[in-house]
Amino acid sequence: xxxxxxxxxxxxxxxxxxxxxxxxxxxxxxxxxxxxxxxxxxxxxxxxxxxxxxxxxxxxxxxxxxxxxxxxxxxxxxxxxxxxxxxxxxxxxxxxxxxxxxxxxxxxxxxxxxxxxxxxxxxxxxxxxxxxxxxxxxxxxxxxxxxxxxxxxxxxxxxxxxxxxxxxxxxxxxxxxxxxxxxxxxxxxxxxxxxxxxxxxxxxxxx
Numbered sequence: 098x099x100x101x102x103x104x105x106x107x108x109x110x111x112x113x114x115x116x117x118x119x120x121x122x123x124x125x126x127x128x129x130x131x132x133x134x135x136x137x138x139x140x141x142x143x144x145x146x147x148x149x150x151x152x153x154x155x156x157x158x159x160x161x162x163x164x165x166x167x168x169x170x171x172x173x174x175x176x177x178x179x180x181x182x183x184x185x186x187x188x189x190x191x192x193x194x195x196x197x198x199x200x201x202x203x204x205x206x207x208x209x210x211x212x213x214x215x216x217x218x219x220x221x222x223x224x225x226x227x228x229x230x231x232x233x234x235x236x237x238x239x240x241x242x243x244x245x246x247x248x249x250x251x252x253x254x255x256x257x258x259x260x261x262x263x264x265x266x267x268x269x270x271x272x273x274x275x276x277x278x279x280x281x282x283x284x285x286x287x288x289x290x291x292x293x294x295x296x297x298x299x300x301x302x303x304x
Contacts, residue, residue: 101127103186104161106174108132108140108147111224112164115206116143118190156183163204163222168258172240175204175222185221193225202239220257229261238275247279256291 105116108130119128120143130142131150140147161183165171175185185204189195192209199213202221210228213219217231220239225231227245235249238257243249247261250269255261259273262281267273274291283300294304 102159103128104156104159104178104183105130105164106132106150106161106178107164108134108137108142109164109166111166112142114208114227115162115164115188116145118188118206118208121191122188156181158182158184160184160186162186162188162206164206166224166242168240168242168260171222171224172258175240199231208245214251226263232269244281 105112105128112130128145130145130147132138132147133150137147138149156178161178163171163175165174179185187201187203187205189207190209193207193211195213196215198215199217201219202223204221205219205223207213207225208227211225213225213231214233216233217235219231219237222240223237224242226243229243229245230248231237231243232249232251234251235253237255240257241255241259243261244263246264249267252270253267254272256273256275258276261279262283264281265279265283267285271285271288273289276292277289278294279285280296283296284298285295285300289295293302295302
């Protein structure tokens with residue numbers, strides 16, 4: 098019996114995390130790991146040899162996941178592969194906790210020990226990394242990255258392509274605009290405008 102092919106795009110550090118989650122879940126698909134970088138082609142990621150990636154290839158319903166940490170890059174590849182007929186897969190590590198009333202968009206990834214609480218809404222192509230918390234009634238836009246150990250308090254609103262650094266804390270009710278960056282360890286107490294960078298305790302804008 099043939100096994101469905103699963104395309105894992107990206108061969109950097111994040112791809113190891115995603116591939117490990119797939120393997121722990123006992124994925125039955127034939128997993129192919131692909132990358133556009135000539136330096137990575139032929140290298141080994143957790144036992145798989147990296148093959149060349151051509152985003153113009155017609156995918157005709159094939160399952161794929163974009164394992165790229167950079168938000169804009171991940172969004173671009175996901176959009177191109179969906180347009181080529183691919184089906185974005187959502188991957189959840191078996192040690193993550195997802196509330197039954199939460200929702201998770203296509204192509205997103207939830208790492209080990211992450212928590213997505215009741216009535217939280219997470220968009221497509223989002224990374225909720227190791228030990229991160231998306232608390233009750235939060236809304237996380239498409240193609241965001243909530244880095245390891247970051248915490249979103251209840252009712253936090255995050256736009257698209259936002260990066261929340263490792264160990265940052267976003268206090269309840271705060272809104273963060275599109276494409277904003279929150280530095281590692283920051284404590285955000287007030288709303289953050291789109292496209293800005295906030296760092297520190299309490300967080301302040303640096304650009």
